[in-house]
Amino acid sequence: MTILVTGGAGYIGSHTCVKLLEEGYDIIVVDNLVNSNEKAVGRIQELIGKIFPFYRLDVCDVDALRKVFQNHQIDCVIHFAGLKAVGESVSKPLEYYSNNLISTITLCKVMKEYGVTCFIFSSSATVYKPGSSMPVNETAELGCTNPYGWTKYMCEQILRDVALTNPDWSVVLLRYFNPIGAHESGQIGEDPTGIPNNLVPYITQTALGKLEKLYVFGNDYDTKDGTGVRDYIHVQDLAQGHVDAVNFASKTTGCEEINLGTGIGYSVLDIVSTFEKVNGVKVPYEISPRRPGDIGTVYADATKASRLLKWKAEKDLEDMCRDSWRWQKQNPNGYNT
Ligand code: NAD
Ligand code: UD1
Numbered sequence: 001m002t003i004l005v006t007g008g009a010g011y012i013g014s015h016t017c018v019k020l021l022e023e024g025y026d027i028i029v030v031d032n033l034v035n036s037n038e039k040a041v042g043r044i045q046e047l048i049g050k051i052f053p054f055y056r057l058d059v060c061d062v063d064a065l066r067k068v069f070q071n072h073q074i075d076c077v078i079h080f081a082g083l084k085a086v087g088e089s090v091s092k093p094l095e096y097y098s099n100n101l102i103s104t105i106t107l108c109k110v111m112k113e114y115g116v117t118c119f120i121f122s123s124s125a126t127v128y129k130p131g132s133s134m135p136v137n138e139t140a141e142l143g144c145t146n147p148y149g150w151t152k153y154m155c156e157q158i159l160r161d162v163a164l165t166n167p168d169w170s171v172v173l174l175r176y177f178n179p180i181g182a183h184e185s186g187q188i189g190e191d192p193t194g195i196p197n198n199l200v201p202y203i204t205q206t207a208l209g210k211l212e213k214l215y216v217f218g219n220d221y222d223t224k225d226g227t228g229v230r231d232y233i234h235v236q237d238l239a240q241g242h243v244d245a246v247n248f249a250s251k252t253t254g255c256e257e258i259n260l261g262t263g264i265g266y267s268v269l270d271i272v273s274t275f276e277k278v279n280g281v282k283v284p285y286e287i288s289p290r291r292p293g294d295i296g297t298v299y300a301d302a303t304k305a306s307r308l309l310k311w312k313a314e315k316d317l318e319d320m321c322r323d324s325w326r327w328q329k330q331n332p333n334g335y336n337t
Contacts, residue, residue, distance in 0.1 A: 086148045122176065183236065191331075207283050216272075231299035271317070278321050281325070
């Protein structure tokens with residue numbers, strides 16, 4: 001079975017490519033490298049000892065995409081390609097709406113032309129309306145607070161409509177919680193440009209001494225220690241969830257929204273103390289004001305993934321902290337080390 005992976009040079013895509021290859025799938029990767037490095041593609045090939053086709057192209061470019069479908073018999077598409085920085089989406093809404101929506105629509109059109117009917121989409125827990133009761137399940141009310149979130153919300157709706165009018169299609173909308181960690185080899189991992197926005201890359205760069213200290217955004221939330229609680233999930237578990245979603249989608253039709261999380265919430269201070277303990281390093285931090293737009297607690301009800309995909313997260317917080325640190329230590333400047 002051949003899977004087209006868009007955004008396969010990126011953080012989650014690269015880990016999923018490794019898992020797919022390990023499980024015997026053939027893959028084709030397309031990525032315009034707007035937020036990634038071609039070296040990631042080389043590392044995947046080295047890790048698995050297998051060469052696969054890589055096309056540097058923009059998924060919004062219909063002619064370039066058509067050529068890929070002409071050159072290969074594709075059975076299923078996993079669509080990771082997209083812009084994902086929440087803050088940037090507020091300052092550049094048009095870039096986010098056009099990139100994330102047009103890439104998804106273009107992909108659907110070309111898939112239709114070539115009779116490909118299996119689509120796995122990278123959605124996010126950010127589609128849930130703030131204030132939902134936790135753990136949040138797939139039937140909770142939706143609503144977003146920033147353009148990035150709305151692009152995921154809108155792509156979900158587009159894909160639901162496509163599945164509805166094309167009864168032979170199978171679409172899985174995977175709503176990720178907070179992916180962290182890296183491949184156990186330390187060869188692939190998250191490589192953010194500039195100063196990281198997300199907690200764990202900020203922690204790893206602080207532990208390395210590239211950043212002076214972590215700013216903990218608020219300690220007055222209604223949580224066990226006052227700091228924000230999230231459902232952190234190992235990127236390797238997330239990658240496995242995609243393989244399981246491909247298996248599921250290739251045997252079914254219709255459209256399903258599925259949370260991929262552990263179902264466990266950890267606070268910012270839990271992450272800091274576990275990271276320090278398992279890695280034997282110090283993470284200096286200071287409590288600072290809340291980050292605008294943040295909410296206190298988010299964690300998943302992951303029972304639907306277990307029921308439909310037979311998937312469950314296997315790795316714990318210690319694994320996530322250990323693997324994030326190994327990647328950072330081995331690659332202090334990411335893929336440009
Ligand atoms: P990433 O930025 O590392 O990977 C996305 C990849 O898509 C990058 O390699 C980028 O170069 C590529 N890309 C972007 N627009 C493209 C286009 N028009 N054509 C071709 N390639 C393009 O991000 P990630 O963390 O691996 O996330 C993958 C997907 O999962 C994204 O859609 C993201 O929104 C979604 N997601 C991520 C998280 C997270 O915390 N990392 C959480 C929920 C959802
Ligand atoms: C972020 C995105 C969200 C995306 C999710 C998945 C924002 C506002 N939201 O969510 O859309 O779906 O990632 O990865 O970016 N924190 C600190 N100090 C820091 C960084 C973070 O204290 O320097 C805290 C935050 O307040 C939060 C927790 O750490 O409580 C996690 O933050 P982060 O990694 O940015 O993820 P989310 O905000 O959950």
